[in-house]
Amino acid sequence: MILIECPNCGPRDETEYHYGGQAHVAYPEDPSQLTDKEWAEYLFYRDNPKGLFAERWVHTGGCRRWFNAVRDTVTYEFKAVYRSGEPRPDLASLSQAENNKEGAAK
Amino acid sequence: MADLLPEHPDFLWRNPEPKSSYDAVIVGGGGHGIATAYYLAKNHGMTNIAILERGWLAGGNMARNTTIIRSNYLWDESAAIYEHSLKLWEQLPEELEYDFLFSQRGVLNLAHTLGDVRESVRRVEANKLNGVDAEWLTPEQVKEVCPIVNIGDDIRYPVMGATYQPRAGIAKHDHVAWAFARKCDEMGVDIIQNCEVTGFIKDGNRVVGVETSRGRILTDKVGLAAAGHSSVLAELAGFRLPIQSHPLQALVSELFEPVHPTVVMSNHVHVYVSQAHKGELVMGAGIDSYNGYGQRGAFHVIEEQMAAAVELFPIFARAHLLRTWGGIVDTTLDASPIVSTTPVDGVFVNCGWGTGGFKGTPGAGYTFAHTIATGEAHPLNAPFALDRFETGHLIDEHGAAAVAH
Secondary structure, eight states: OOEEEETTTEEEEGGGOEEEEESOOOOOSOGGGOOHHHHHHHHHOOOOOSSEEEEEEEOTTTTOOEEEEEEETTTOOEEEEEETTSOOOOHHHHHHHHHHHHHHHO | OGGGSOOOOOOSSOOOOOOSBOSEEEEOOSHHHHHHHHHHHHHHOOOSEEEEOSSSTTOSGGGTSOOEEOOOOSSHHHHHHHHHHHHHHHHHHHHTTOOOOOBOOOEEEEEOSHHHHHHHHHHHHHHHHTTOOOEEEOHHHHHHHOTTSOOOSSSSSOOOEEEEETTOEEOOHHHHHHHHHHHHHHTTOEEEOSOOEEEEEEETTEEEEEEETTEEEEOSOEEEOOGGGHHHHHHHHTOOOSOEEEEEEEEEEEEOSSOOOSEEEETTTTEEEEEOTTSEEEEEEEEOSSOOOSSOOOHHHHHHHHHHHHHHOGGGGGOOEEEEEEEEEEEOTTSOOEEEEOSSBTEEEEEOOGGGTTTTHHHHHHHHHHHHHHSSOOTTTGGGOTTHHHHOOOOOOTTTSSSOO
């Protein structure tokens, strides 16, 4: 079980949360103008990276608010949590920081 | 000591060095990849082909699934491909000359609510119309098929009946892979393990080869059969897939005398159970909620399925959990697979089988081989094209497929 840091409530067990998939997917500004391909992209296509992933979580068993997180999909480790509406942390610098840390440990 | 050991059995396949070029390359040496190579060689005469496997043969989901085989899906398109697959299963032990313990012990899909009952009866009738053996059983009939199921009405979700497919069953998964692999090898297919595809070589929009950890291999046909890693490969090839990879866990108990004569699945309390030939109770349930490539999941998911199992089978209360593990499953939004051409010429994809790929092994191989060999869909996999997400012709098996995906 993962310990997840809610930006409002602090660290809580994974069972208090629900998952919301990829973050920062905006509703199309003018859906009627989209081609079928673009509409399919919006509805069904989401990133599925092996590595760092910016994603949505909701603290169902606590403050009931949505927030965003950057998590490693291989180790499941949370690298950052941030409130909805805040910009996504720079993924490259998060993974660089991780590399430096691993380098230092050796 | 060594002289006490028996002779090493014959190897079932060679371990050749990769050639510089092939007529087709299959990426992924799991069940689907090996079955695809088998049908490419057998049905389409393509024997100058290779299976490229990053790890070892059948070491991914093929080694981790709960081995349930059935075809009682609701929609016509699904019933057609899964029933074709089941018919292939029925002839494969003889065809592959390998007894991989295919046991048609039937499957019960339990109903626990009025909604379940209505869905189940509807699915039984749909199955009958599609030539799939199916019947609706009352709780008492469920008890006759599987005496250890608790049909009491004093539990939170009493058993209100079940659908029953007698031709469903289980098979020994690793032996299935070895049986296909031996025949592939005999027909000249190169099975190349420890060979990771790291890039695609393209001429414009047409694939002309792959870069691998064991060098460059030229080919103008590449079939992706990489399950949870399909998105990673598609990105390397230059297109996207509507796939999300999730951890899916399963577990076994210690060994017991035979107590469980069939396969029992419950969508509503969510667990599926059978007893392996060796004696372990084999159980699985739903995916962990988040995207993951870690081949493991959370313990609370195990705990929930164990709670469901103990309520349905009180006899399991003192059984010990022996081992749990996880695989990475490739889920789609409509819970149906993708067996299709792709936006890149010469690259084909078989993925999206999600939590139910094992039963589809021969059907996927059969249709995917047709698509790779001819460049066209077989009638059975035509509905499972990638473009259904654009045209809206989804095959929505969520909740319709007798189990949640």
